Amino acid sequence: MNKIKKHIKQFVRFIQSLFGFFKFQIFESKKINNAEVVFILPYFQTGGAERVHLNIVKSVKDKKSCILFTHNSATDNFKEDFSQYSEIIEINKILSKNNNFINSLLKKHIAKTINNNQALISVFSSNTNFFYELLPLVKEHIITVDLIHAISGENPILVNHYIASSHDITNRVVINNKAYSDILLNYKKYKVDNECYNKVIIIENAIGIDNNEKLNNRDGIKIGFVGRWSKEKRPEMFLKISAEITKVDTSIKFVMAGIGMKSNIKMINESGVSFLGEITDDITLNQFYKSLTFVLITSFREGFPMIIPEAMAQGVIPISTNVGGISEHIMSFENGILIDDDDDEIVNQFVDVIIKLINDKELVSKLSLNAFNYSRKHFDIEAFNKKYRKALLKELYS
Template sequence: MGNNILYTFIRHSVKKLFLYTETAFILTGRLVGLLFIPFFKSQFFFLFPFYHIGGAEKVHIKIVRCLKEYKPVVFITNKSKNSALKKQFTQSAKTFNFGYFNYFDNPIFINFWVGVLCTIINNNKNGVVFGCNSILFYKLTPHLKPQIFCIDLIHAFGGGIEDFSLPYVERLDKRVVINKRTLKDLKDQYRLNNINEKMNERIILIENCVRIPESIKRKNNKSTLKILYVGRGSEEKRVNLIGKISHLCHQNNIPVEFTLVGDVRNSIEKQYSMYCNFLGEVTDEKLISEIYDNSDVLLLVSSREGFPLAIMEAMAHGIVTISTDVGGISEHICNGRNGFLIKNESEDLVIKNVCKVINELASNKFLMNKISLEAYEYAKTNFNCKNFCSQYEKVFWSK
């Protein structure tokens, strides 16, 4: 009994101490923020986690470009692996990198920067704050004045940020999702957590876009099928399976050539790396366009996704996509018509079924060319950027 009382007392005391410490660091940040006010005068503020290369980061750049004329401010909140896309952010906005400090695994320092940012942003009348995949963004929102308009973007469910955002739902004036699957997931999350149904009205679907070439380069009719992977080497991408697929294709004498773009060399087991060409990270848009032009198939075997930008880019170049059926991919890939969907079963079955499709395409150039054309026509109709900026601008000015 005495132990329980002591435990309760200690727990309560630690909690109170933490709250006092949190308040103290926020107040300290507010005071420091006064020094930064003259340097960050804008109506539009963005909080993004990284400027290293990635599909999400490319989308974030597009969104910022839509407001370039209003001189927006971008805060990078986490430590990026490299500065691959830094220049593209700085071309459209004043960019400040909190990642240099690399303290965001420590709640004390998060509270300090919450104080700094709320002072800066609250000082700008009719401000708009837009965040994505940033813990700092969500922790900031309760400290912003009611007239500050708060918007977040959810690329996909499964990374954990969607759960972290739950306590802040009512402070979010608009929420943007990129596909119908994520829209459904978000509404289901609200229902399961007894969140007011009126919050559903704040969710807006805005699909991503890519530049569409005027025409597609005629794909090679040689015997070798050129297979491409573009993306990160993160766990959910399961790049290790692509190494195994390349090995199985060669074992079965399927004429293929595998090329991987991204920091993924260490994701492929050494025994399979001999069957793959590694190009590393490619930031030059002209070069990545040439790589797409010279490829036949885009291969993705992810365990979870939203709707990858790589698929949109590939289809815009007439590439046939083979992908696991996860996230919002089936909203745009029609199996056997403009690409191929692989059931997300066991890894062994995924490998086997991917190889089966690759073999079919390698032996049937007519089918390959037919689906290539279908993919391009679909992208031209559905992925063009004509309405992308106008949709986002409508959200930003809807306060």
């Protein structure tokens, strides 16, 4: 009986996917046919990578574009933002892990539509296998660009795609020197041709900053964690730090914001930490950062988290594990604090640094001002836009 039910479910899913494919052919593929730039992205949920992807879409907002989303998003918080600048298609509703026939039909149809579009300039992607499966089917005259946020500890399937696509891709964007070194090490490991090395370019993440804005004064000490509840982010470490600091000074407030935390709300509340939920709009996010003194990044793996430039732009001092490319922008006791990623002592390191800072107001003021000023010199959205327009449209800039 169970086998019969399983087969019935599989058949129903097949019919649903087949119907979705025909619907795509009739109603959705024209969006690709009208586009000058096609984006293939995984999610429109709340997240740092999604903010970067949205900024890239905005960089070519004067061009007709279409975004194919390949994965089910945990939330739809950025869906409206993406829709404001581009047509969107949720092909995740058609793709199926158990239906290679439908997946193959969809892939071939998308490739054919892309290749027949005379106005199409480029195809861009990040963090999705579908792009690399599609890439061999895309004609050579079309510019193809991918973005790698981080490669250390990456999904091995994606790493294999990076190597296999190194010849076919027009340009490969990485976000910092660490990611650049990591991809070249993998090229060397797998004996990729030297000509492919020149295709790798660095475009650092950026944010829109109001240069007329003044540094905001804080009342009291508030320490924040912004992100998703995931293994690599180690949010439970933030709760441990909160517990230890509260033993020393009960006036210090701790607050968390992000996704995937509701299932852990009991643990958060028992730690005396306030939970704000997801923050989706820029105005509310900036107001939140303005209320913080420090933001903690406790991750054991990162590329370069967007919360660092976002927080620094409001004068928040980042206190972070020294992982990924974070040390390329954070100089310890100059514009933030770096913590050695030592599992045995990491909580104590965070606690000791925070206690040192709350007892040295002059140092806090110095770090806050330096972070504020640094953000304005190094996270310029205009430079970001020009570099992506060069990669996607082959525009020249001075």
